[in-house]
Amino acid sequence: MTHQKHFKAYKRIVARTSAHCTSGAARALSETQLSRPTLFYTMAPYTLTYFPVKGRCGALKMMLADNDQQLKENMVSIEEWMKGDMKGSCLFGWFNFFDGDLVLYQSNAMLRHLGRKHGAYGKNDCEASLIDMMNDAVEDLRLKYIKLIYQEYETGKEAYCKDLPNHLKPFESVLSKSKSGFLVGDQISFADYNLFDLLLNHKVLCSASLDSFPTLKSYVDKIAARPKIKALLECENFKKLPINGNGKQ
Amino acid sequence: MAPYTLTYFPVKGRCGALKMMLADNDQQLKENMVSIEEWMKGDMKGSCLFGQLPKFEDGDLVLYQSNAMLRHLGRKHGAYGKNDCEASLIDMMNDAVEDLRLKYIKLIYQEYETGKEAYCKDLPNHLKPFESVLSKSKSGFLVGDQISFADYNLFDLLLNHKVLCSASLDSFPTLKSYVDKIAARPKIKALLECENFKKLPINGNGKQ
Numbered sequence: 503m504t505h506q507k508h509f510k511a512y513k514r515i516v517a518r519t520s521a522h523c524t525s526g527a528a529r530a531l532s533e534t535q536l537s538r539p540t541l542f543y544t545m546a547p548y549t550l551t552y553f554p555v556k557g558r559c560g561a562l563k564m565m566l567a568d569n570d571q572q573l574k575e576n577m578v579s580i581e582e583w584m585k586g587d588m589k590g591s592c593l594f595g596w597f598n599f600f601d602g603d604l605v606l607y608q609s610n611a612m613l614r615h616l617g618r619k620h621g622a623y624g625k626n627d628c629e630a631s632l633i634d635m636m637n638d639a640v641e642d643l644r645l646k647y648i649k650l651i652y653q654e655y656e657t658g659k660e661a662y663c664k665d666l667p668n669h670l671k672p673f674e675s676v677l678s679k680s681k682s683g684f685l686v687g688d689q690i691s692f693a694d695y696n697l698f699d700l701l702l703n704h705k706v707l708c709s710a711s712l713d714s715f716p717t718l719k720s721y722v723d724k725i726a727a728r729p730k731i732k733a734l735l736e737c738e739n740f741k742k743l744p745i746n747g748n749g750k751q
Numbered sequence: 752m753a754p755y756t757l758t759y760f761p762v763k764g765r766c767g768a769l770k771m772m773l774a775d776n777d778q779q780l781k782e783n784m785v786s787i788e789e790w791m792k793g794d795m796k797g798s799c800l801f802g803q804l805p806k807f808e809d810g811d812l813v814l815y816q817s818n819a820m821l822r823h824l825g826r827k828h829g830a831y832g833k834n835d836c837e838a839s840l841i842d843m844m845n846d847a848v849e850d851l852r853l854k855y856i857k858l859i860y861q862e863y864e865t866g867k868e869a870y871c872k873d874l875p876n877h878l879k880p881f882e883s884v885l886s887k888s889k890s891g892f893l894v895g896d897q898i899s900f901a902d903y904n905l906f907d908l909l910l911n912h913k914v915l916c917s918a919s920l921d922s923f924p925t926l927k928s929y930v931d932k933i934a935a936r937p938k939i940k941a942l943l944e945c946e947n948f949k950k951l952p953i954n955g956n957g958k959q
Contacts, residue, residue: 614839672800
């Protein structure tokens with residue numbers, strides 16, 4: 503990249519991040535940097551700090567990929583986390599996401615943030631509320647999944663897979679009434695990335711889980727076939743991550 | 752007719768924050784109370800999208816999931832921050848309140864007798880982040896200059912914890928004055944003193 507292109511790219515990135523925060527620090531940075539054309543490191547606006555797992559960040563990565571967004575990933579090993587310094591610096595003792603000066607914890611807050619920024623939160627307030635409802639329902643199922651994986655895998659897996667259809671039925675029902683094939687409205691929303699990610703996890707856990715849900719089955723195929731999602735799913739950096747931190751899936 | 756209708760069990764449960772936000776904004780709420788007996792028959796449960804209550808109606812819009820209701824009302828009544836940055840921070844705080852509410856619910860419904868002492872002992876670790884955020888806040892609210900749905904939600908949950916672990920706020924002066932300040936808002940005060948609200952048990956199994 504030429505010097506000029508570097509400068510313009512950096513200006514775009516900094517301007518975009520500072521536009522979204524009222525923080526004085528972000529604005530001050532952009533003003534001083536732009537006045538002097540120098541070679542500098544082009545930084546990604548989004549940074550994710552997390553364990554080296556897919557975990558609660560699959561949907562976020564898919565949404566970013568689908569929107570051609572760069573993501574800088576800081577991977578933290580369990581050993582480093584156990585030392586406690588990083589955990590102590592995290593607001594709720596848990597991992598974070600940076601967008602310029604904005605620091606977010608809570609994976610669903612990150613999904614909503616990116617949904618707002620990238621047109622994946624419905625086209626009006628009504629749709630936004632329905633998307634919220636669907637995402638909260640996905641979160642309910644994700645919590646059950648997490649509980650099984652981390653607390654009850656050996657003893658609870660069979661009963662979990664047997665009960666799973668009861669939890670998939672509402673999503674099948676909503677999607678079968680959808681004209682667009684997405685959960686709400688005409689476009690993909692953060693709730694769709696989240697449900698898609700969770701369904702992929704369940705295909706691994708309970709292999710025949712989608713067999714009696716034709717709409718869910720074609721929903722997963724359709725989203726997996728989106729070119730940028732497909733590219734992400736096939737990319738080494740993504741594929742090599744285990745789904746969960748304890749190696750169970 | 753009231754534009755808002757809530758269908759729920761005769762408990763405060765997951766609807767305290769919602770009712771406080773509505774009261775604080777002078778909004779009417781029509782409440783359909785469903786007894787456990789009626790619920791156990793199954794027809795109503797079968798008609799609910801995720802087989803659960805509460806159910807909230809705003810005209811033609813039907814919502815399940817209590818946090819989706821809080822966000823919906825937050826959007827409509829100026830309690831979702833003044834820009835996208837604030838909205839994202841409010842989302843984060845509300846999700847943290849929800850995390851603690853899930854622990855509370857698990858204790859109440861699954862582990863009350865055996866787990867209460869340890870829960871109250873561990874509680875300060877979960878209150879500390881909220882004390883920290885609020886102590887840095889100029890407005891005294893979680894995010895920005897105004898009350899948000901996350902504030903109503905945290906306030907409601909702190910009231911539950913004052914009942915459960917009576918000395919829980921003693922080492923958190925900012926949380927203590929936060930609760931007092933919100934409880935003193937005239938329309939919240941009126942709701943907290945009103946018979947219909949006071950008579951509802953916090954939880955469905957009578958434990959608190």
